Amino acid sequence: MQKHTVDVPGAEEFASRPKSRRDFFKTLAAAGAGAAGGSLLLSRTASAQDSSASASASASASASASASGDVDIANFALTLEYLEAEFYGLALDAGVLSGDALAVVENLFDHETQHVDAIIGLLEGAGATPVAKPEFVFPPDSLASQAGVLELANVLEPTGVGAYLGAGPLIQSPDILAAAGSIEGVEGEHVVAIRNLLGIVPPADEAFPAALTMDEVLAAVAPFIMGGMMETGGEGYRDRNSFGRV
Amino acid sequence: MSEVESRGLIGFDQETSRRNFLKTAAWTGAALSAMGIGGFGVAVNRADAQAAPYTTYEGLGDVAILQFAYQLELLEADFYAIGVDSGLFADTFLTQVAAIRDHEIAHAEALAATIADLGGEVPATPEFTYPDGVFTDVVAFLELAATFEPVGIGAYQGAAPALESKDILAVALSIHNTECQHRAAINILNLVVPPNDVAFEEALPIADVQAAVEPFGITG
Numbered sequence: 001m002q003k004h005t006v007d008v009p010g011a012e013e014f015a016s017r018p019k020s021r022r023d024f025f026k027t028l029a030a031a032g033a034g035a036a037g038g039s040l041l042l043s044r045t046a047s048a049q050d051s052s053a054s055a056s057a058s059a060s061a062s063a064s065a066s067a068s069g070d071v072d073i074a075n076f077a078l079t080l081e082y083l084e085a086e087f088y089g090l091a092l093d094a095g096v097l098s099g100d101a102l103a104v105v106e107n108l109f110d111h112e113t114q115h116v117d118a119i120i121g122l123l124e125g126a127g128a129t130p131v132a133k134p135e136f137v138f139p140p141d142s143l144a145s146q147a148g149v150l151e152l153a154n155v156l157e158p159t160g161v162g163a164y165l166g167a168g169p170l171i172q173s174p175d176i177l178a179a180a181g182s183i184e185g186v187e188g189e190h191v192v193a194i195r196n197l198l199g200i201v202p203p204a205d206e207a208f209p210a211a212l213t214m215d216e217v218l219a220a221v222a223p224f225i226m227g228g229m230m231e232t233g234g235e236g237y238r239d240r241n242s243f244g245r246v
Numbered sequence: 247m248s249e250v251e252s253r254g255l256i257g258f259d260q261e262t263s264r265r266n267f268l269k270t271a272a273w274t275g276a277a278l279s280a281m282g283i284g285g286f287g288v289a290v291n292r293a294d295a296q297a298a299p300y301t302t303y304e305g306l307g308d309v310a311i312l313q314f315a316y317q318l319e320l321l322e323a324d325f326y327a328i329g330v331d332s333g334l335f336a337d338t339f340l341t342q343v344a345a346i347r348d349h350e351i352a353h354a355e356a357l358a359a360t361i362a363d364l365g366g367e368v369p370a371t372p373e374f375t376y377p378d379g380v381f382t383d384v385v386a387f388l389e390l391a392a393t394f395e396p397v398g399i400g401a402y403q404g405a406a407p408a409l410e411s412k413d414i415l416a417v418a419l420s421i422h423n424t425e426c427q428h429r430a431a432i433n434i435l436n437l438v439v440p441p442n443d444v445a446f447e448e449a450l451p452i453a454d455v456q457a458a459v460e461p462f463g464i465t466g
Contacts, residue, residue, distance in 0.1 A: 100439050100440065103439050103440040104439075104440040104441070104442060106440070107440045107442050107443065108442065110445065111442070111444075111445040114445040114446070115445070118446070161423055164419075165416070165419050165420055165423060168406070168415065168416065168419045169412040169413075169415045169416045169419070174298070174300055174407035174408070175298065175407075177406060177407045178298060178299075178300055178403070178406070178407050178449060181402075181403045181406050181407075181419065181422060181447070181449070182403065182446040182447045182448070182449065183446065183447075184419060184422070184423060184426075184447075185399060185403065185422055185423055185425070185426030185447035186426065186442070186444060186445060186446060186447055187423075188423040188424070188426040188427045188430075189426050189427065189429060189430035189441070189442045189444070190442050191427060192427045192430035192431050192434070192441065192442075193430055193434075193440060193441050193442040196431075196434050196441065201338045201341050201342070202338070202341045202342035202345040202431065203342065203427075203430070203431055203434060204342060204345060204346065204349075204424070204427040204428055204430065204431035205345055206349075206423075206424055206427065207348065207349040207352040207353065207424055208352070208356075208417075208420045208421070208424065209420050209423045209424060209427070210420075211416060211419075211420065
């Protein structure tokens with residue numbers, strides 16, 4: 001029997017790339033996901049690290065580095081969830097959806113919102129500071145029609161899957177990994193729901209969904225993250241996007 | 247869609263779905279808090295919390311976990327292969343069921359290769375048994391499929407944090423994602439609208455997985 005490779009495309013590369021916090025942020029900055037975005041992520045998590053370090057002065061350097069790595073990853077995931085939640089909230093507000101597509105996107109919005117809340121809860125529970133929601137910008141076409149919404153959703157969801165699959169093996173805490181796994185699978189279900197609406201047959205068509213490298217994730221989402229204005233993020237995300245909607 | 251409707255499969259009851267969804271959501275929330283989510287495994291207070299599902303896989307070792315997962319994949323591959331050959335499905339439905347079969351076969355082969363690489367023994371294929379009628383009634387088949395997939399999801403999700411090798415973890419997570427995609431695909435075949443009906447996937451302790459698959463012939 002021919003041996004089937006068990007390498008998940010990109011996983012190894014992802015796992016080997018951000019070897020340290022410094023590399024992680026260098027990658028972020030290099031990808032130019034909004035200059036302000038990178039620096040905000042950096043300053044927020046850096047201060048979180050400082051407080052956690054002072055809180056556990058006896059912790060070894062490596063243990064501290066691992067914990068901060070999980071914080072970085074959780075904040076990165078939070079940014080992706082913010083992005084998805086905002087897009088689906090805007091898509092619902094745009095009033096261009098109907099029928100099954102409306103039902104699917106209502107759940108997408110609800111799920112991503114719950115993921116945002118869960119990750120914020122994780123971070124705060126760990127004494128870390130969740131990143132603020134960046135300002136996002138979406139191509140007008142993506143909100144002008146149902147087809148436009150589904151087309152962009154079909155970009156965002158596989159990116160989310162790839163990001164979780166790539167980041168999963170880098171997570172140190174089993175509890176954080178358990179939470180990430182719970183969310184990662186849901187993003188995979190989103191992929192299938194969207195493909196089905198797009199008429200793609202079969203909707204479930206991946207035996208081994210690919211992990212994405214950090215660079216690949218950032219390249220995919222960079223067009224939607226605006227520079228500037230990130231420090232304040234405008235008015236509160238929850239207020240502006242009607243988190244009480246569902 | 248019309249294919250299933252013509253077979254008399256009743257349209258999806260939105261209210262039932264919503265209730266189930268809320269139940270699931272509530273359960274998941276409770277499970278997450280029971281797992282001690284809110285800490286980073288450092289200062290988690292589990293005094294009054296049930297152990298996280300992954301703790302039931304700890305200490306088994308990667309090979310034993312993969313051997314168990316391999317048998318689950320064999321069961322799924324067998325089930326879907328018989329379903330494809332049964333003549334119950336046609337057109338887009340057949341395309342999806344055949345794709346799922348192919349995925350499960352690919353998973354089984356990948357796991358077997360990994361077990362062998364690690365020097366472990368690849369388990370023999372169990373003799374699988376199924377409830378009467380599942381291969382002659384499309385509704386029964388899809389109902390069973392809808393119960394299989396969450397078991398696979400729960401097993402991989404439960405086992406993932408207990409895996410020692412990060413390379414194997416990467417593979418396990420990818421397979422886990424596919425099983426979740428299958429769950430959504432089976433929802434679609436069952437006319438569940440929307441098919442993306444949970445916000446968090448559920449991890450299962452190994453005892454729950456064993457209990458779920460024992461009736462089908464997996465005793466290892």
